[in-house]
Amino acid sequence: MQIDSPIKRLISISNGRSGSKWVADWLMQHPRCFGRLEESYLFQRLMYFSSPDWPGRSGGGATLHPWVNEDYLNQYLRSFADNFLTCPVEHRIKYDGQPYVIEKSSANHMAIDFIRKLYPSSYFIIMYKDGKNWVESLLYHKSKAVQDRHHHAPTIENMIEMWQRTMSVIENAKNDDHVLGVRYEDLLKSPVQCRDITAFLGIEHHKDITAWSDNASFNWDRQYDFDRWKTLPKDVLNKMEAMNGALISNGYEPV
Numbered sequence: 001m002q003i004d005s006p007i008k009r010l011i012s013i014s015n016g017r018s019g020s021k022w023v024a025d026w027l028m029q030h031p032r033c034f035g036r037l038e039e040s041y042l043f044q045r046l047m048y049f050s051s052p053d054w055p056g057r058s059g060g061g062a063t064l065h066p067w068v069n070e071d072y073l074n075q076y077l078r079s080f081a082d083n084f085l086t087c088p089v090e091h092r093i094k095y096d097g098q099p100y101v102i103e104k105s106s107a108n109h110m111a112i113d114f115i116r117k118l119y120p121s122s123y124f125i126i127m128y129k130d131g132k133n134w135v136e137s138l139l140y141h142k143s144k145a146v147q148d149r150h151h152h153a154p155t156i157e158n159m160i161e162m163w164q165r166t167m168s169v170i171e172n173a174k175n176d177d178h179v180l181g182v183r184y185e186d187l188l189k190s191p192v193q194c195r196d197i198t199a200f201l202g203i204e205h206h207k208d209i210t211a212w213s214d215n216a217s218f219n220w221d222r223q224y225d226f227d228r229w230k231t232l233p234k235d236v237l238n239k240m241e242a243m244n245g246a247l248i249s250n251g252y253e254p255v
Helices: 020-027 042-049 070-086 089-094 108-118 131-149 156-172 184-189 191-201 207-214 234-249
Strands: 009-014 033-036 100-104 123-128 179-183
Touching: 009 020, 009 108, 020 100, 020 123, 020 191, 020 207, 042 070, 042 108, 070 100, 070 108, 108 123, 108 156, 123 156, 123 191, 131 156, 131 234, 156 234, 179 184, 179 191, 184 191, 191 207
Parallel strands: 009 100, 009 123, 033 100, 123 179
Antiparallel strands: none
């Protein structure tokens, strides 16, 4: 039996360390948008249950138990996501039957196909920035993230691969009307590009979000140092040369 979801429109916002939190916070000022600002990694965790390696599948292989077919499993996972995403009281007050529910997690863009199984009409906003500064930002925050969240600390090679994969996802989705890549540097230099995001989502550029972005507590243009990556140790810079091809093809200067 097909069960309707109360969530008609899901907005997925990712990539960490690239302005995704600001964009999520800004969109939540819109009267039709609500969500959680904290990282939930909801869909990355739910994907585990649809994986062939999930112990709940017969023998740990690719076959589900006879009474659990793929459609049943996806509906169950979506039901869990529905409850998780809409449970806070303040969200229900704002909920009007046709909301845009925002789910901001760093790696959502790596789960697009899975999220679409649960919410076919989802929109995906993928933030990205110069890979050199993205690596620098991860290195700067890595020790705190490991301490606070017990994350596995990625290597420089892991970071480079992660950035390149993100750029590949954006490139492969350039003709997808429900996927928007937003360049962080362009947004910093010209906040008016926020209108591109509301146009992409098909919602009014409401006065509430205009006022919020106009009164943001930082100066877009001056607080961001585009040359921060140059302060990295020489051995790190040498490793980062592996990303030069992808940097150049995406309009960034090489290391």
